[in-house]
Amino acid sequence: MKTPEPVTLQSGTVRLEPMAASHVAGLEAAARDGELWKLRVTSVPAPGEAEAYVAFALRGRDEGHMLPFVVVDVPSGRVVGSTRYHDIVPAIDRLEIGYTWYARSWQRTHVNTTCKLLLMTHAFDTLGALLVGWRTDNYNFASQKAIERLGAKKDGVLRHHAPRRDGTVRDTVMYSVSAGEWPEVRAHLEYQLAKPR
Numbered sequence: 001m002k003t004p005e006p007v008t009l010q011s012g013t014v015r016l017e018p019m020a021a022s023h024v025a026g027l028e029a030a031a032r033d034g035e036l037w038k039l040r041v042t043s044v045p046a047p048g049e050a051e052a053y054v055a056f057a058l059r060g061r062d063e064g065h066m067l068p069f070v071v072v073d074v075p076s077g078r079v080v081g082s083t084r085y086h087d088i089v090p091a092i093d094r095l096e097i098g099y100t101w102y103a104r105s106w107q108r109t110h111v112n113t114t115c116k117l118l119l120m121t122h123a124f125d126t127l128g129a130l131l132v133g134w135r136t137d138n139y140n141f142a143s144q145k146a147i148e149r150l151g152a153k154k155d156g157v158l159r160h161h162a163p164r165r166d167g168t169v170r171d172t173v174m175y176s177v178s179a180g181e182w183p184e185v186r187a188h189l190e191y192q193l194a195k196p197r
Contacts, residue, residue: 001093001128004067004085009118013075014111016118019057019068019082024050026070026079034104040166041140044101057084057099064088071102071115080106083115085123093130095123110193116150117189120182130179137164138171147175149192151185 006018017023028050031037037046045053060066068084081102088095097119102111123129134152136143148154152175161172177185 001090001095001130002126003064003090004088004095004123004127006061006067007122009069009122010074011114011118012110013073014114014118015072015074016069016083016115017072019054019061019070019084021051021054021058023070023079024054027053027082030079030081030103031101034107036101036104040164040168041137041143041170042101043099043165060084060086068099071106071111073106073111080111083119085119087133093128094133095127095129096133096135097123098134098136110197112146113150113189113192117186117193120177120189121186124179124182131176133174133176135172135174138173144173150177151181151188152177153181 008018009016027045028047031044031050032047036042036044057066057068061068065088066084066086067088069082070079071081071083072078073080081100083097083100085095086098097116100115120132123132134147136147138157155174155176158172158174160169162170164170
């Protein structure tokens with residue numbers, strides 16, 4: 001697998017741009033749409049935390065285990081969320097997609113499906129990944145449903161796996177799509193985007 005490098009990916013009105021320090025204000029505004037930091041099962045930056053959030057993501061990029069993006073609505077130019085590759089392991093051709101969140105007004109729209117199609121296409125077809133994974137909080141049922149709608153398979157649950165913002169410890173639900181499953185998953189996502197809403 002090729003090492004992921006910063007790249008801009010776009011389809012229709014959705015653009016994934018490499019995250020930069022200049023996106024701090026846009027990320028803060030997107031997080032305010034729905035006060036997303038109040039959700040205990042996500043890692044959305046609270047007011048005043050976006051600068052540290054971006055710095056952490058860029059440090060992960062520089063260390064080679066993350067590639068963070070902001071999600072931009074092309075017509076307005078507004079940042080509407082964030083996502084990234086993480087736990088990138090080129091030696092075994094594996095990476096994960098996560099740290100994904102969208103402003104409330106963009107949830108349950110075409111944006112998530114478009115972003116996942118862009119990221120998986122790049123991971124499998126350009127980088128040569130053999131497996132793309134996801135992980136989510138055991139109580140983040142909306143995220144689990146969204147991942148399952150993509151066509152990912154549930155791998156299992158890692159119990160007592162990671163701390164939450166509130167100090168409790170979560171179980172982590174793991175999912176993945178293999179390179180062999182990718183053609184069918186791609187066809188499914190393309191169908192989801194093409195069908196009338």
